[in-house]
Amino acid sequence: MVTAYKHEPLTDFTVEENKRAFMGALKKVNRQLGKEYPLLINGQRITSGEVIASYNPARKTELIGTVSAANKELAEQAMQAALSAFSFWKNWSPEARAHVLLKAAAIIRRRKHEFSAYLVKEAGKPWKEADADTAEAIDFLEYYARQMLCLEGGAPVNSREGENNQYGYIPLGVGVVISPFNFPLAIMAGTTVAAIVTGNTVLLKPSNNTPVVAAKFVEVMEEAGLPKGVLNFIPGSGAEIGDYLVDHPKTRFVSFTGSREVGCRIYERAAKVHPGQIWLKRVIAEMGGKDTVVVDEDANLDLAAASIVYSGFGFSGQKCSAGSRAVVHEKIYEQVLERAVKLTKSLTVGSPEEAETYMGPVIDQAAYNKIMSYIEIGKEEGRLVAGGEGNPERGFFIQPTIIADVKEKARIMQEEIFGPVIAFCKAGSVDQLLEIANNTDYGLTGAFISKNRDHIERAKREFHVGNLYINRTCTGAIVGYQPFGGFQMSGTDSKAGGPDYLLLHMQAQTVSETY
Numbered sequence: 469m470v471t472a473y474k475h476e477p478l479t480d481f482t483v484e485e486n487k488r489a490f491m492g493a494l495k496k497v498n499r500q501l502g503k504e505y506p507l508l509i510n511g512q513r514i515t516s517g518e519v520i521a522s523y524n525p526a527r528k529t530e531l532i533g534t535v536s537a538a539n540k541e542l543a544e545q546a547m548q549a550a551l552s553a554f555s556f557w558k559n560w561s562p563e564a565r566a567h568v569l570l571k572a573a574a575i576i577r578r579r580k581h582e583f584s585a586y587l588v589k590e591a592g593k594p595w596k597e598a599d600a601d602t603a604e605a606i607d608f609l610e611y612y613a614r615q616m617l618c619l620e621g622g623a624p625v626n627s628r629e630g631e632n633n634q635y636g637y638i639p640l641g642v643g644v645v646i647s648p649f650n651f652p653l654a655i656m657a658g659t660t661v662a663a664i665v666t667g668n669t670v671l672l673k674p675s676n677n678t679p680v681v682a683a684k685f686v687e688v689m690e691e692a693g694l695p696k697g698v699l700n701f702i703p704g705s706g707a708e709i710g711d712y713l714v715d716h717p718k719t720r721f722v723s724f725t726g727s728r729e730v731g732c733r734i735y736e737r738a739a740k741v742h743p744g745q746i747w748l749k750r751v752i753a754e755m756g757g758k759d760t761v762v763v764d765e766d767a768n769l770d771l772a773a774a775s776i777v778y779s780g781f782g783f784s785g786q787k788c789s790a791g792s793r794a795v796v797h798e799k800i801y802e803q804v805l806e807r808a809v810k811l812t813k814s815l816t817v818g819s820p821e822e823a824e825t826y827m828g829p830v831i832d833q834a835a836y837n838k839i840m841s842y843i844e845i846g847k848e849e850g851r852l853v854a855g856g857e858g859n860p861e862r863g864f865f866i867q868p869t870i871i872a873d874v875k876e877k878a879r880i881m882q883e884e885i886f887g888p889v890i891a892f893c894k895a896g897s898v899d900q901l902l903e904i905a906n907n908t909d910y911g912l913t914g915a916f917i918s919k920n921r922d923h924i925e926r927a928k929r930e931f932h933v934g935n936l937y938i939n940r941t942c943t944g945a946i947v948g949y950q951p952f953g954g955f956q957m958s959g960t961d962s963k964a965g966g967p968d969y970l971l972l973h974m975q976a977q978t979v980s981e982t983y
Contacts, residue, residue: 476603493581505683510549511696525592526863535679538702546700550669553697566613572692573609607947608658639667641720652678717745731755757912764918765797773807780890839887846871911955915942
């Protein structure tokens with residue numbers, strides 16, 4: 469019997485006890501800064517001699533820690549360890565593999581504020597964003613453990629007289645997991661354990677912006693009883709070991725979350741069959757979005773403004789689900805814009821270590837430069853009505869920015885900025901609202917704000933995104949509740965946190981026995 473899944477609750481930081489506990493976790497993590505973290509290959513901790521230094525994006529001279537960087541030789545060593553471990557890990561029962569995940573979830577739950585504090589320090593996440601990230605990581609562990617038990621018996625098929633047919637699922641092999649900086653615990657953990665619980669072994673290459681959080685997670689998986697070689701921790705250069713492992717003939721699948729540019733590169737490279745390769749590699753990719761909050765003419769104006777602002781500026785807009793476009797009916801355009809600007813100007817930007825901070829920094833100098841350049845483009849394409857300024861002296865801070873009166877084909881309406889910038893565009897009818905909503909290369913999330921039931925039903929049919937939200941923000945998918953993944957250039961629509969996600973890490977086998 470599979471126990472019911474219930475998602476991890478978020479922490480209420482208005483409760484003084486919770487606030488004190490989180491401040492204590494921040495103090496604890498601050499005392500641990502500057503540590504060195506080795507690679508983990510076949511259960512052995514290896515120092516490579518080359519390091520990736522991780523700095524606090526809110527205080528850019530503060531070293532969070534250093535992580536050993538793998539080269540091609542060490543990546544090959546990790547591949548051989550994973551291949552060896554696969555020979556026994558694939559034969560572990562689903563119950564035993566699921567038990568490791570549930571134990572890891574329990575460990576992280578006990579240390580929830582500590583992990584969230586690392587997210588504050590290394591990723592620049594404000595308290596609530598960090599807490600949600602950690603809760604989602606726990607959710608992935610709990611949900612995928614239970615999903616594996618549901619899949620254990622395979623699926624029913626028909627049998628005839630004198631014949632028994634079985635349809636089951638078996639693991640693929642060695643997977644390369646390449647995880648992003650923006651959900652450095654949740655997405656990294658979710659993509660990793662989905663591969664592990666289904667019987668595969670993993671080479672984990674986390675984002676070079678947030679490798680310490682990943683190192684801490686790998687320690688938890690060890691503590692939970694994961695055998696050596698099943699999870700190998702190999703941070704390093706994407707151009708060096710990333711390409712090497714994607715091309716490797718023994719790589720069976722690649723699970724990637726990141727930019728469209730890198731995702732397309734991986735997809736193309738993985739399609740090539742190399743000498744010694746006896747399969748077509750599977751690619752699971754989530755590659756970003758250009759997501760729209762659509763506001764119909766009879767929408768609740770305050771709800772519309774809040775949905776736009778909180779969709780666009782949560783974690784400084786550094787979410788693939790971020791609502792970076794507001795398409796508003798012309799009859800209420802100015803009213804919604806006015807409310808959104810007022811709300812935006814009320815947001816607190818500053819150190820994510822302060823409980824009152826709504827928005828912290830962007831992740832690094834390259835992100836800061838890119839976003840500021842798009843703001844300059846936006847000033848040419850529309851009217852700056854909020855924000856528009858940045859300050860990189862102490863950390864990579866950018867004010868939440870709204871550009872109004874933007875044409876539907878403008879660059880800031882079409883290109884993913886991945887920062888705190890929202891473009892406002894006007895439409896004259898529900899037909900035009902939906903037409904503009906669908907006019908990008910992406911199809912990840914969208915929100916439709918309306919009181920009109922006919923228009924809502926049209927949006928359900930015509931708004932072409934993987935995750936459509938009615939009368940709420942277009943961010944904040946919960947594992948097991950809103951399976952997450954998008955269409956078109958947003959990726960392979962591999963619905964993370966959904967009932968069929970684990971199947972992407974397995975292959976179906978039919979066994980037919982005649983009596």
